[in-house]
Amino acid sequence: MSVLIFIDTAEGHVKKASLEAICYGAKIAEQLGTSAEGIVLGTVKDDLAPFGKFGVKKIHHLNNELLDHLDAQVYTKVIADIAEKIVAKVIVFSNNVDGKAIAPRLSVRLKAGLVSGAVAMPDISNGFIVKKNVFSGKAFANISVNTDIKIIALNPNAYKTTAGEGTAEIVVVNIPIDPVKVKVTGVNKTSGEVPLTEAEIVVSAGRGMKGPENWGMIEELAKLLHAATACSRPVSDAHWRPHNEHVGQTGTAIAPSLYIAIGISGAIQHLAGVNRSKVIVVINKDPEAPFFKAADYGIVGDAFEVVPKMIEAVKKLKGV
């Protein structure tokens, strides 16, 4: 018996969200009195053995360049094979783009109950119950998983990574894979920037910024804080910003440690995508803006005056 963690990579590097999944899976293994093993598919640039310090004893690696892009059907078959071989009782994914594609398929294939969007450790005192985010961040549900094998897709930023000691044994896997049917023909990375779903800090702005020409200061502040940028829906609808920056109920849901909302009113549909952020800062000239009710810190003031001052203060703090 063991816990299997799917470790996903982007351009050959292990994603931050996967580190969280490893630490979470290792903790579950500890609770169950068993060991945690990882699985990596495709070619990697990182040295995998040191990831043992996050708690995995072994990493199964299927080094095949046909797996460098995601075809959930092909991935599912391989992960199921390994899971069966090592008798995995709990399988952990990050609830990121890859996890959302693979975990549901694997759930059907293994007839294993899935909890996607988990936000806490399973409660194994009476059955196997996992807390997940529902109603777009407005509530939680405790889901009881009634199958022998359990699959959990952990929300990004919901579990803290901690590094200890140890190296993982790398097990080279050589199993044939099914023909890839989803063929990737082009990749368009907004390179150099911090991916929104992985960002610790997000600087976000809304219609209060008046127009796309005023985003320079938003980007500068984000850059200084090593943050990702985001926006409200009307801003992306008006093409002031690319649509992948749109957060909220119908955009991306995020849960960074710090969310800074500038010139955003805080409509309920916007909050639905950001209310799981640990700390929320609101900059708005209207003291009645609903966002202040969801905020931890706020400044009632004009963004065009406050943001440049924030930039100065952060520069001073960082000594740049």
Add this chain to the structure above:
Amino acid sequence: MKILVCISKTPDTTAKIAFTDNNTKFDSTGVQWIINPYDEWYSLVRAIELKESDASTVIQLVTVGSSETDPIIRKALALGGDEAIRVNTDSQDSFYIASQISEVAKQGGYDLIFTGKETIDYNGSSIGGMLAELLNLPYVSLATKFELSGNKAVVTREIDGGEEVCEVELPVVVSCQKGVAEQRIPNMRGIMSARAKPLKVVEPSGVNTLTAISSFELPPAKAGVKLVSPDNVEELIRLLKEEAKVI
């Protein structure tokens, strides 16, 4: 071309979220139900656009739900779509719902199956992938653009920090999000014609569930906002560093 569009109902985005029966059931008193925005705005509208560019296209809608779902599926028919199928059962866990949809899909011989990215009440993002596995079909999730090219689908999908374009032969299951289409408002003609469109009710097949909701919880209330003067922005940065410890 035959398209199946999966339609689910969710509480209106502004609905008050509360629970009854010792926090085991959603309190639907006074709640307005809407079509799940991802299903309505993106997957359904893209299917309608595909029909507009090829009139031989047939669009069928499927929903798993009790008769309470009828107004929602009628509204979806008013936007477009030729007929609807409702699997007459209270929807349970994701596996149960996906299994019911897969039974409908097996009967229909569809070239394309659209789901939304996720339901905004359960936030599973799971039905599409489960359905694809049940039907042994390829799955492209989180699509931001969808085009047809002969017997192939050309889909742009979200990846961490960007997008990628992929090609896949039909039939395929695709989950849709923002970018795939633009929201539409139903017009009078659509609303009138929806009444005449067939809504077939079928009984569910016996399937076990894999999970169950044991209880709900509301998040703890926030302590309240700490306001800093606009003349003292440095203080805000200090608080973020020393008190909140987030920068």
